[in-house]
Amino acid sequence: MWAPLLLSLQVTVAATLLIICIGGGLAVWLARREPRGRALIETAIHLPLVLPPSVVGYYLLIVLGRRGPVSTWLEWDLLFSWPAAVIAATVVGMPLMFQASRAAIASVNPDLEQVARTLGASELGVLWRVTLPLARRGVIAGVVLSATRALGEFGATLMVAGNIPGRTQTLPLAIYDAVQSNDTDLANAMVLLMTAVGFVSLWWVRRFDIGPRPQRSGTPV
Amino acid sequence: MFSLIGRSYLPVLAIAGLLACSPAEERASDPLLLVSAASSLSRVLQQIRVDFETTTADRVVFNFGSSGSLTQQIRHGATVDVFASASQQYLDELRHEGHLADTGLTLHGRLVVWTPPDEEPVATVDELTALRFRRIALAHTKLAPYGRAAIEALQSSHVLTQVEPRLVQAPDVLTALRYAESGSADAALTALSLVGDTDGRWYTVPADLHLKVQLGIAVATGSPRAQQARRFVDHLSTPAAVSIFEANGLFLTTAQTAL
Numbered sequence: 001m002w003a004p005l006l007l008s009l010q011v012t013v014a015a016t017l018l019i020i021c022i023g024g025g026l027a028v029w030l031a032r033r034e035p036r037g038r039a040l041i042e043t044a045i046h047l048p049l050v051l052p053p054s055v056v057g058y059y060l061l062i063v064l065g066r067r068g069p070v071s072t073w074l075e076w077d078l079l080f081s082w083p084a085a086v087i088a089a090t091v092v093g094m095p096l097m098f099q100a101s102r103a104a105i106a107s108v109n110p111d112l113e114q115v116a117r118t119l120g121a122s123e124l125g126v127l128w129r130v131t132l133p134l135a136r137r138g139v140i141a142g143v144v145l146s147a148t149r150a151l152g153e154f155g156a157t158l159m160v161a162g163n164i165p166g167r168t169q170t171l172p173l174a175i176y177d178a179v180q181s182n183d184t185d186l187a188n189a190m191v192l193l194m195t196a197v198g199f200v201s202l203w204w205v206r207r208f209d210i211g212p213r214p215q216r217s218g219t220p221v
Numbered sequence: 222m223f224s225l226i227g228r229s230y231l232p233v234l235a236i237a238g239l240l241a242c243s244p245a246e247e248r249a250s251d252p253l254l255l256v257s258a259a260s261s262l263s264r265v266l267q268q269i270r271v272d273f274e275t276t277t278a279d280r281v282v283f284n285f286g287s288s289g290s291l292t293q294q295i296r297h298g299a300t301v302d303v304f305a306s307a308s309q310q311y312l313d314e315l316r317h318e319g320h321l322a323d324t325g326l327t328l329h330g331r332l333v334v335w336t337p338p339d340e341e342p343v344a345t346v347d348e349l350t351a352l353r354f355r356r357i358a359l360a361h362t363k364l365a366p367y368g369r370a371a372i373e374a375l376q377s378s379h380v381l382t383q384v385e386p387r388l389v390q391a392p393d394v395l396t397a398l399r400y401a402e403s404g405s406a407d408a409a410l411t412a413l414s415l416v417g418d419t420d421g422r423w424y425t426v427p428a429d430l431h432l433k434v435q436l437g438i439a440v441a442t443g444s445p446r447a448q449q450a451r452r453f454v455d456h457l458s459t460p461a462a463v464s465i466f467e468a469n470g471l472f473l474t475t476a477q478t479a480l
Contacts, residue, residue: 058293066298079299080255080284162284162294164255177285180260180395182418 001190003166004174008151011082011170015089015150020143022090023097027142028127031105042098049095053155060088060160078160082168085161089150097146104138105131137208144208148201152194254449255300257284257291259307261395261415262436265469266305272465273456279449287393289364295320301441302450307394308366309435316439324451325439326458326476328466331413332370332431333423335401340408342422346378346430349408357387358406360394366434367394371410373431413470435474 026045030038048056064070064078064087071077078084108131116126132139154172161168163177171190178187258266263285270281284291284301292311295301296318304321306312315321334349336342343349349357360368368390375381389405391397394412401409402419412434416423438457440450456462458476466473 061293061297064297068297071298077298077300079294079297080301158286159290159294162257162299163286164282164284166282177263180285181263 001174001186001193004169004171004190005193007082007085007169008171011085011089012147012151014083014086015093016143016147018086018090019093019097019146019150023094023142023146024101024139027098027102027105027139028131031102032110045098046095048092053092053153054159056091057088057156057159060084060091060156064160080160080162080164080168082161085153085157085168085170088156088160089153092153092156093146093150095146096149097142100142100145101135101139104135104142107138108134141205141208144201144205148198151197252446253280253282254302254446254453255282255284256303256305256453257286257295257299257301258303258305259288259291259436260285261307261393261412262305264417265414265466265471268465268469269457269462272461273453276456277452279452281453295441298443300443300445302444302446303438303440303453305436305438307436309437310366312437312439320442321439322442323439323477324454325437326454327474328436328438328471329474330367330434330436330471331428332367332374332426332434333411333413333416334426335398335409335411335416335419335421335423336407337401337404338420338422340421343408343424345424346374346426347380349375350380350383354384354407355387356389356400356406357384357408357410358389358391358397358400359410360397361390361392365393366436367410367412368397370431370434374410374426377430415470417469433474436471 023045026041029035030042035041061079062068064084066077066079078087112134113126113130116130121129152172153170154176157168157170158173158176161170163169163173165174165177169177171194175187175190175194178184178190256266263283266283270283274280286294288306288308288311291304291306292315295304295315304312304315309327312321312325316323334343334346340353343351359371360366362368362372372381375384389397389400391400395415397406397409398411398415398419400406401411402421410426413423413425438454440447440454444450457466458473463473
């Protein structure tokens, strides 16, 4: 039970960092700007939310497989390695981060950002000292939700990382194995653990979604 | 603004780089033999692994999944040493595509009618027409070999039309058994190799009522540990391994050894 748990934590931390960078970056970019094809980009980012894991897994298998771009251009052989699990978790977790933080950033009053600019703040300074602090509720909710989704990723991981004990067997896969082999005690323990983690994270996210907003919030009512 | 986006991607590249470095190195020095195997074979293969590892210095690790997705993984270049498929058909396809070597063996399984402990067991397939069997679970009748065999057995017993409305199709043979074990179904047409440690009772369907359910195990051509892989597959046809297979309801049909 501990090896899969540790691997799950490793995969979740790596995936969450990627999600924050890529999902957060895309959210910052698309919250204020209307680049050509924005609707298309946003729809593509959200797609893993509605596609069955088998479809996401199949796409990733093609992308990461021997004839795929990752293998032929970058010469990275990622199938059946833990980074493949990280990529699967990142792809399925990303929409939650993007959705929550994009909405939060878009709801920050642009006047406040403009004020900071007139006072000489750089674009990065505005983002870091004005926009993100005001949007933090949504951003944190996005991080927690996507990290929890990454932790629970199963279907796509099974396809690209396999189910190899000690190497790519994350907690959800270990649960699947325990259920398949009728190891009820182990399955129950891990199921309780996953449920507790999911419950606590959703409970915690509530604090950011509802409840009193801080005084200095610049969000338009 | 562009510079901002550029900067926020820097850590991504750094992490991606870090992630990419580790696995290749790990794998080159990895002595573990990787066997992709159908979930339905997990019990018997775990037992054989114990026996195998006492006789050699080789160490085995399993990647259990459905034969269909394991086939897809191998087809897309996943590095495995040995593939144990619950369906001979997948094995033939991969062999035809050059992913599997000829070295390997073929086993066949037996179909059983499994009934829960509180249910009167059957002694023929015909008895499934009895009204007490309101739901009868079986594996996928097109994709799963045992599902196909179940339909054939019902057909050759001339009870298929009578029983058909009561059939409940599960994705695989293990799930079919779980349906009956949990009481969702009153009986299951499942594999002898799965029922060994269950509480219920079972009737082994005569082999002449259906086509042989063939399973296959073969060495992968892309195996970086081909020698150990052949050693493992050869071990599977030794008397010790064959008796473990037989105790688990699987019988050796043919073996193509490397020696």
